[in-house]
């Protein structure tokens with residue numbers, strides 16, 4: 001018997017998206033690094049991507065890379081390492097993205113002590129104002145990091161779009177590539193990992209405005225959701241419905257749209273506001289805010305409106321819906337990134353591969 005709520009993972013579509021993103025990156029001789037943090041480093045999904053041709057995987061959490069220890073691919077920790085996890089980092093990741101000399105010194109000390117090596121990519125902040133050294137400090141920092149024993153400086157990296165919302169431009173990426181060139185020349189290094197940003201870089205490939213020389217892009221969103229954020233649309237040739245959420249109807253009633261009685265606060269401390277629309281046809285689904293962020297949910301039928309949810313109940317308005325729904329029916333949803341992330345983080349949502 002099928003159990004709900006349930007997330008379906010379409011393995012055929014996911015493999016297709018993976019292959020298409022790899023092909024797109026190959027146009028510019030770029031290795032697509034599959035970012036696995038969306039699904040908590042799920043080994044089955046990651047293996048599917050590796051089978052589709054992925055050679056390098058990245059995750060922000062060391063716990064996820066530990067889950068992926070048996071997967072044969074190069075592993076990158078894409079969040080700056082914490083000082084408390086250096087031992088795990090060296091054990092379970094081949095490479096990490098870094099911006100602090102102090103952290104790289106700690107990695108170096110651990111590696112020399114344990115006779116190990118670790119590769120380091122130096123992050124530069126080109127404007128998004130999240131991680132990375134300032135541009136004017138890049139060369140000096142690279143010089144120091146390149147000197148450490150036990151660690152190898154293998155490239156520089158950049159991130160856009162995640163905090164400041166900055167979209168990478170041709171100019172900015174040209175500056176970035178010039179930095180890469182300058183560092184390699186002045187320190188006599190040959191970089192293997194010049195890593196641009198995320199899915200937000202993919203349009204630069206098909207628009208042919210990405211400067212030559214980027215070796216890696218770190219891709220999560222576009223492989224999994226088929227979309228990228230510059231245009232906010234599904235990319236041509238990719239599937240936008242690899243993942244779908246399904247929940248079961250547990251109550252069907254017609255009730256007034258406004259509550260009766262004095263209104264205090266709801267389960268999340270907010271004072272709810274309701275528009276008086278008379279009686280409305282409602283459904284309750286057996287899923288709630290413990291399982292999913294509501295904002296990014298798109299119901300299967302345009303005439304279904306999500307009124308809201310408490311921890312365990314989601315309430316729908318189906319007054320305008322032509323289709324009849326009954327107790328036990330399943331309603332399906334498409335999801336954006338944050339909704340999908342929340343679903344993967346809910347233990348209550350069954351995961352089903354199709």
Ligand SMILES: *Cc1c(COP(=O)(O)O)cnc(C)c1O
Nearest residue numbers: 035078159198199218219220221
């Ligand atoms: C999450 C993340 C990515 C992947 O971003 P998508 O938008 O999912 O492609 C890339 N780089 C870093 C540093 C990240 O944290």
